[in-house]
Amino acid sequence: MRRSLILAGLTVLGVPGVALAAEGAGTGGGWIGPFAVIAAGLGMAIASGLCGLGQGRAVAAAVEAMGRQPGAAARIQTAMIIGLALIESLAIYMLVIGIILLFVQPIK
C-alpha cells in the first residue's frame, strides 16, 4: 500500500519531466511549467484542507459559545466572521499563488 503510494507519487512527479526530456529542449517549453501546474494543484489542496480544519475548529467553538450565551450571539457571530475571513485569507494567498503559477507563469 505504502510502496504503491510512493510509486504513484513518484510517477506523478516524474512523468512531466520525463515526457519533456523525451520531447527535447528544442521545442521551446521549459521544464518548470508542468511542475508548476502540479505545485498549484497540490498547494491548493493542502491549503484548502488545512484551512477547512481551522475554520471547522473556529466555527465549532463559536457555535458552542453561542449555545451557552444566546444573548451574546450577535457579537460572537461578528467575531467569528472576522476570524473566518482571516483564516480564509491564508488559503486565498495560496489561490493567488496558484493563479499566478497557472496563468501568469513568471518562471518558464
Next chain:
Amino acid sequence: MEIIEQPPVFRLPGIPDQVTYTWLLLVILTGIAFVVSRRVELVPRTSQNVVELVLLQFQGLIDDVIGPEGRAYLPLIATLGLFILSGNLIGLVPGLAGPTANLNTTAACALVVFCAYHYIGIRRHGPLTYLRHFMGPVPWWLKGPMFVIEMISHLARPLSLTLRLFGNMLGGHILLAIMFFLMGLDGLIGWALSGGATGIILGGLGGALMAAFTIGFIYPLKLLVSFLQAFIFVMLTMLYISGAIEGHGEEHGFEHD
C-alpha cells in the same frame, strides 16, 4: 486570464475593463445619491427610505465597533462598502465585468484604507505619540523588536485586504467560467448537439445537471461571498480605524494578519 474567461460585452477601446466598469459604477452610485438627496424630506418616502435603511446599517455597525465618535468616518466606510458591494454584484451579471476581480481596484481600496487610518491616528494623537503607540506596553528592551514587528504587521494589512477581496472574487469568477465552459458549446451541450445517441443522452443529462448545479448552488454561493467580502472589508476597515483612534497598546483582538 482571457484563456478561459470571456471578455465583457461592452468595452471601451484602449481602456482596461475594470476602469470602464468602475466608471459605470461611479455613474450609477452617484446618480442614485444625487436623485435621492435632491429632495430630502423629514418623513422619508420610498427611495429615500431604502437609502436611509442601507446607511443606517453602516451606522449601526460603526456604533458597534468604533463607538459614537466613529460616525465622522461614515462617508469613508459607507462609500467603500457600497462600491465594493456593487462591484462584487456587477461581476455576477453575465456579460459584465466586476471591477473588484482585478488586483488594481482592490489594491486602490486597500491603500485608501491604509492611508486613511494612519491619517486618522496621527490627527488624533499627534505624530510622536502615534509612533510611540507602535511600541506597545512592553519593557524598554522589547520596544525595538516590538516596533519592527508592528511595522511588518501594519504593512501586511493592505496586502491581506487586497489579496482577500481579489482572490475571493477572481476564484469565484474562474469557477463560474470553468463551469460554463464545461457545459457550453465546447462541452456537454456541444456533445449533446453533435448527434449520436450516447452524446444526446449523456451530454444532455450532464449538461442539465451541471446547469442546475451552477444556477442553483454556485450562483447563490457567489452572491453570499459578494456580500460577505464587502462586509469583511468594511469590518476590518472599522477595526483598523478603531485601533488607530484608541492607540494600539490596549486592543490586540484582530489586529494580526
